[in-house]
Amino acid sequence: MAYGDFVIQHDxxxxxxxxxxxxxxxxxxxxxxxxxxxMIGLQKPAKGVVFYEDIDFWQTNVDERVLIMRxxxxxxxxxxxxxxLTLSENIALPLGEFTDLSPSxxxxxxxxxxxxxxxxxxxxxxxxxxxxxxxxxxxxARAMAMDPEILFFxxxxxxxxxxxxxLLDDLIISLRDTLGTTIVVVTHELASIFAIANNCxxxxxxxxxxxxxxxxxxxxxxxxxxxxxxxxxRGVGRGQ
Amino acid sequence: MNPPAPARPTTGExxxxxxxSVATLQFSGAWANxxxxxxxxxxxxxxxxxxxxxxxxxxxxxxxxxxDSRLPTYLLKITDxxxxxxxxxxxxxxxxxxxxxxxxxxxxxxxxxxxxxxKPTPLLADIGKAVLDGLKDAKGLVAFVGETVLAALxxxxxxxxxxxxxxxxxxxxxxxxxxxxxxxxxxxVGLILAFVGAVQLSMFGAQIYIADLVGLGTVREMGALMTxxxxxxxxxxxxxxxxxxxxxxxxxxxxKTMGISPMEFLVLPRMLALVLMMPLLGLYxxxxxxxxxxxxxxxxxxxxxxxxYNETHRAVHLSDFAIxxxxxxxxxxxxxxxxxxxxxxxxxxxxxxxxxxxxAVVNSIVYIVVADSLITLICNRMGI
Numbered sequence: 001m002a003y004g005d006f007v008i009q010h011d012x013x014x015x016x017x018x019x020x021x022x023x024x025x026x027x028x029x030x031x032x033x034x035x036x037x038x039m040i041g042l043q044k045p046a047k048g049v050v051f052y053e054d055i056d057f058w059q060t061n062v063d064e065r066v067l068i069m070r071x072x073x074x075x076x077x078x079x080x081x082x083x084x085l086t087l088s089e090n091i092a093l094p095l096g097e098f099t100d101l102s103p104s105x106x107x108x109x110x111x112x113x114x115x116x117x118x119x120x121x122x123x124x125x126x127x128x129x130x131x132x133x134x135x136x137x138x139x140x141a142r143a144m145a146m147d148p149e150i151l152f153f154x155x156x157x158x159x160x161x162x163x164x165x166x167l168l169d170d171l172i173i174s175l176r177d178t179l180g181t182t183i184v185v186v187t188h189e190l191a192s193i194f195a196i197a198n199n200c201x202x203x204x205x206x207x208x209x210x211x212x213x214x215x216x217x218x219x220x221x222x223x224x225x226x227x228x229x230x231x232x233x234r235g236v237g238r239g240q
Numbered sequence: 241m242n243p244p245a246p247a248r249p250t251t252g253e254x255x256x257x258x259x260x261s262v263a264t265l266q267f268s269g270a271w272a273n274x275x276x277x278x279x280x281x282x283x284x285x286x287x288x289x290x291x292x293x294x295x296x297x298x299x300x301x302x303x304x305x306x307x308d309s310r311l312p313t314y315l316l317k318i319t320d321x322x323x324x325x326x327x328x329x330x331x332x333x334x335x336x337x338x339x340x341x342x343x344x345x346x347x348x349x350x351x352x353x354x355x356x357x358x359k360p361t362p363l364l365a366d367i368g369k370a371v372l373d374g375l376k377d378a379k380g381l382v383a384f385v386g387e388t389v390l391a392a393l394x395x396x397x398x399x400x401x402x403x404x405x406x407x408x409x410x411x412x413x414x415x416x417x418x419x420x421x422x423x424x425x426x427x428x429v430g431l432i433l434a435f436v437g438a439v440q441l442s443m444f445g446a447q448i449y450i451a452d453l454v455g456l457g458t459v460r461e462m463g464a465l466m467t468x469x470x471x472x473x474x475x476x477x478x479x480x481x482x483x484x485x486x487x488x489x490x491x492x493x494x495x496k497t498m499g500i501s502p503m504e505f506l507v508l509p510r511m512l513a514l515v516l517m518m519p520l521l522g523l524y525x526x527x528x529x530x531x532x533x534x535x536x537x538x539x540x541x542x543x544x545x546x547x548x549y550n551e552t553h554r555a556v557h558l559s560d561f562a563i564x565x566x567x568x569x570x571x572x573x574x575x576x577x578x579x580x581x582x583x584x585x586x587x588x589x590x591x592x593x594x595x596x597x598x599x600a601v602v603n604s605i606v607y608i609v610v611a612d613s614l615i616t617l618i619c620n621r622m623g624i
Contacts, residue, residue, distance in 0.1 A: 040497050070499035080490040094498050097401055 001034050002046040008034055011209045012048070014201045016150075016184060021176055021196050023216065024186045026203030027231065032186045033077070033154055035203070039184070040152055041069050070098060073143035077154045079135035081127040081142070087114065088123035091142045098146060113141040118167060133160050140168075144175070150182045151175065157189040165189065169196050190234060194220075202228055252277045252310070256287055263294035265318070267334070271307035281317040288321070297322050300333025312341045319346075384581045388511070391503040395512075400504045410513035414475050418521060421474070422467055426458070426525035429466050430532025433457050438541050447541040451551035454533030459560045463526040465612055468571035471518060472604035476579035479510050480600035483583025484593040492584065502584065511576035515569055522568035526561070559624060567615055571608050578604040 001008045008031040016022045024032045037043040039050060041057070050057040052068050081090050091110045095101060101109070114120055117137040127135050136159060143151060153172075157165040169192050175181045187193065193200070193216050200219070202211045204227060211225055220232045229237060252271040257264050265284065269275070288297065299315065315334070319342065322329045331339050361369075394400040437453040483506060486492050495502045530552060537543045582600040586592050 042493055042496060066499050066501075069497055072497065074494070074497040076490045076494060078490060080494040082491050082494070083486075083489065094500070096403075097500060 001031060001038055001043075007046075007208060009203060009208050009210075012201070012203075014210065014213045016182060017199070018182050019176060019180055020182055020184075020199045021172060022182070022184045023193050023197040023200035024184065024203070025188065025193065025200060025231070026211075027205045027227075030203040030205035030208075032203060036152055036154055036184070036186050040072060040074050041065055070146070071148055072150045072152060073146065073148035074152045075136070075140045075143045075154060075156055077158065079127070079132075079139035081135055081139055083127050086124050086126055087119070087130075087138045087141075090127075090138065091145045094142070094145050109145070113144055114138070116144070116171065117141045118164070133164060136160065137164070137168075140171075147179060148181065150184065153183070153185045153187070155186055155188075157187060157192055165192065168192075172196055190232065193232075202231070251275055254279045254284055256284065258294055261292070261295040262298060263288060263296070264298045264300060267299070267301045267311070268303045270305040271311040271314075272305075273308060273310070277310070277314070281314050284318065285321050288318075288327075289325075293325065294327060296328045296330065298330040298333065301335060301338075304335065307335075307338070312338060312345065315342060316345060380585060381577075381581065384577065384584075387503045388507060388577065391501065391508050394504060395508060400508055401500055402505045402509050406505075407509040407512060410509045411517060413478070414471070414513045415517035415520065418471060418474060418517075419524070421470055422521050422525050423528050425466055425470055426463060426528035427532040427535075429462050430454055430458055430529035430534075431536050433462065433529070434533040434536035438536065442541060447537065447543055448547060448551050450533060450537045450541065450543070451548045452555040454537075455530055455552040455556040456560060458529030458533070459526045459556050459564045461564075461612070461616070463529055464522045464564050464567040464571060465608070467518060467522050467525045467568065468575065468608045469605060471514065471521070471572075472575045472578070472608065473601050475514065476575045476600045476604045477597040479576065479579030480583040480586070480597045481593055483580060484586030484596040487584065487586045488588050488590070488593060507576070507580045507584075510580055511573065514572040514576045518572040518575075519565045519568040522564060523561075526564060563615075563619060563624065567612065570611055570615070574607040574611060575604045578607060 001010075001012075012035070024035055026032055034043065038045050044058050049059070055064065055068065057065060057068065081087070082093070085093070088107070088110045091113055092106050095106050095109060099106075110123060111120065114122060117140050119134060119137055119141065122130060122134070122138070127138070130138070136156065140153075140156065143153075156168055160168065172183055172185075173196055176183060185192075185197075197216050199214065200216050201213045202219070203209075204211050212219055212223060212228055216232065219228055223229060223232075251269050252267070252275055253269040254277075255266045255268075257266070269278075271277070288294070297318070299318070315331075315338065319329050319331075331342060334342075391400060433454050434450050437450050438447060441447055441449055441453075483492070486506070492502050492506070495505055534545065534548050537548055538545050579600045582596040582603065586596040
């Protein structure tokens with residue numbers, strides 16, 4: 001992955017299995033959000049391939065890519081809600097474009113999604129009228145609107161209070177268990193990582209490549225790399 | 241009697257003493273803002289560098305009053321120098337707060353390759369860069385035009401995705417919202433045209449031909465041109481700012497990953513609104529221009545209203561209106577292209593939105609005037 005001549009990461013090789021809760025983590029500036037952008041169709045890799053099942057994502061034509069993008073949902077770091085639309089209109093947008101639901105059915109689904117993220121009753125608020133944490137949760141409701149097969153979260157817990165972060169973790173687990181959604185999360189939040197993840201990739205900003213993949217709990221117990229242990233134990237070190 | 245309280249120190253002092261191969265730097269006095277530092281760091285470093293170089297440097301403090309960031313900043317220069325020169329540094333004599341800050345400031349080493357160096361570039365390199373940027377710009381324009389055409393084709397096939405509500409809102413913004421300013425400007429432009437012509441024509445007693453001048457000038461050129469310049473400043477800049485802000489907020493990325501084409505969803509309603517409204521505004525501007533000319537001619541140059549009307553009717557033909565309206569449509573497409581393109585290409589900061597809006601207006605005006613000249617030239621050649 002590179003911006004012009006400036007290489008951000010190289011030699012990344014990992015697989016996200018269906019039904020995984022996959023974490024992308026690493027020190028700041030290692031290119032986690034950039035990696036996410038490559039996976040969701042916003043940036044073409046300087047070299048390399050991204051596969052969705054057996055489709056080479058960046059080699060197919062635009063229509064095929066758009067069809068794949070309709071099956072994923074993305075929660076951006078700031079929520080990225082459409083600022084000129086109310087929350088309800090934000091969530092109803094993909095529903096209106098890609099489904100044949102009647103307006104009242106759409107409204108029902110909108111209310112249900114908002115309730116799932118803890119924002120019941122805020123349908124007619126504009127994004128500028130609610131707090132940052134609430135905007136993030138509304139963004140999540142919009143990402144889930146079409147019941148996507150894969151959900152991508154960019155730093156979902158940043159800015160959320162601990163109780164909301166825990167509710168978010170519970171929501172992620174239940175999405176995985178009930179709908180079989182695959183979830184890819186870019187995060188630093190150790191509590192969430194150990195609670196929900198079953199696979200991960202650890203990126204290093206100094207060597208600009210990945211250091212490990214696998215279950216974070218196993219990495220904590222077995223890894224030899226000091227950088228990984230520093231990260232996973234918040235600088236304390238293992239055996240403390 | 242109590243002895244007077246000691247005066248508050250107002251300067252920071254550094255004293256250097258050396259014995260054997262150990263140099264001691266003693267810090268005292270006040271190091272908070274407002275106080276003067278007796279010896280600048282450079283001077284201390286120069287003294288440390290004189291032979292014989294000490295193997296160890298001890299930093300201590302004595303009677304140190306308030307200190308703020310100036311003290312650690314000063315100390316860091318000394319410790320960095322000592323580290324580079326291979327001298328051992330002992331900071332145990334400094335206050336614990338200062339020691340902690342020094343430790344923290346050097347805890348994370350500078351990342352290799354992160355620091356950016358300002359190199360003065362030769363003029364030739366600057367010119368080359370400007371040319372390359374211009375080419376990149378042109379490439380971006382061609383790509384944008386191509387995507388717009390594809391979106392328009394989708395529209396004709398009935399498959400374009402945008403909200404009808406957005407189109408109606410854009411039409412309202414671009415059309416009725418502009419009536420006030422278009423009225424004012426076109427009225428005044430008609431007035432000006434009439435005055436300019438009248439001075440010359442009245443020398444020949446040919447005041448009646450002011451009607452021709454104003455009528456043809458407004459309908460063929462000024463109506464469409466002035467409306468276009470007004471709309472580029474008003475609506476072109478607005479489109480660039482709206483789309484630019486959406487880009488800063490990642491809303492356009494959100495649309496893309498949702499599988500909705502931003503070209504169809506955002507650009508098409510805006511372009512359609514302008515294409516529908518500008519000919520109508522142009523027509524209205526023509527009317528106001530002719531009225532403005534009438535105002536001047538009838539009141540100041542001894543021509544009756546009926547005469548003015550008849551002469552205008554004689555001089556201006558339907559083909560002139562057609563040219564004016566055709567120009568309006570072309571200008572509408574150019575303004576929408578410049579505005580939306582600059583908005584979508586906008587950088588990710590607040591100043592970038594301002595630059596995008598400025599670039600949109602400047603680009604549209606350039607495109608409009610160039611297009612106007614071309615069309616006028618073609619019409620002239622074709623004898624229309």
